Amino acid sequence: MSETFLITAEQKGQRLDKVLGALQEEWSRGQIQTFIDEGHLLVNGEKVKKTYKLKENDEIVVNPPEPEPLEILAEDLNLEIVYEDADVLVVNKPKGMVVHPAPGHTTGTLVNGLMHQVTDLSGINGVMRPGIVHRIDKDTSGLLMVAKNDLAHESLVQQLVDKSVTRRYIALVHGHIPHDKGTIDAPIGRDKKDRQKMGVVDEGKHAVTHFQVIGRFGVDYTLVQCRLETGRTHQIRVHMNYIGYPLVGDPKYGPKKTMDIGGQALHAGVLGFVHPRTNEYLEFEAPMPQEFDALLNELKSSYDKK
Structure with missing residues (x-):
């Protein structure tokens, strides 16, 4: 889905990638520069350089490429499951393990291990993050709750919100x-x-x-x-x-x-x-x-x- 941004007087003279990174936090500077290089980002309908300095009223249109479908493989990672029933499980994630796959990192994650050891995981977060309700950083160890169905997923997310x-x-x-x-x-x-x-x-x-x-x-x-x-x-x-x-x-x-x-x-x-x-x-x-x-x-x- 395309996104459009209109440059204000306060933003003129600044680098395109810097301003856009501030406007859309989900995109890193590296992603934005890739969008520019591959023609997914146009300024006033034209391709520009990564170093382009913005002008007032410039119209930026970004059409991010569709993410490539990924096949998430089940792997025997010998996860330590502390608790499990028909609805939820609690897993003790080791230090150094990423919670869920992402482009360029599709193996060795907690999700890969869960898919090997658990028969059911909620599908609310899609194929990349089945069952994942919350995360901890790669190099942080410890406990995570995982939803095995959508009812459990919605309840646990609401508890986090509350x-x-x-x-x-x-x-x-x-x-x-x-x-x-x-x-x-x-x-x-x-x-x-x-x-x-x-x-x-x-x-x-x-x-x-x-x-x-x-x-x-x-x-x-x-x-x-x-x-x-x-x-x-x-x-x-x-x-x-x-x-x-x-x-x-x-x-x-x-x-x-x-x-x-x-x-x-x-x-x-x-x-x-x-x-x-x-x-x-x-x-x-x-x-x-x-x-x-x-x-x-x-x-x-x-x-x-x-």
């Missing part, structure tokens, strides 16, 4: 947080300087994270439990960085000098929701992955000696 789902994470952050608990209420949207990142921006979506300190390692590191009230992309990573305590190992939001542990030290340890059919509240807990636990033991041993 903010009634319990989601508690364990995170190791840089720095010494002096207070024992706090709440971060700051809107999250696409970072204006880097379209590949999220950030706290005035026009972003409402986002609230509650945190409580559960351990300190000198003045260098703090272990916190974070409870999500909302579920924005990279929410904990963005919020903790925003208040000056970025996650250890985070390649996107952490400091340049951080531990090389293959991604952020973040684990979705507790998940609770009301069962879509029985209305019973269910809550599950997954222990920290072995490598996260080993890291904490190493820090504790190191700082106990100081």
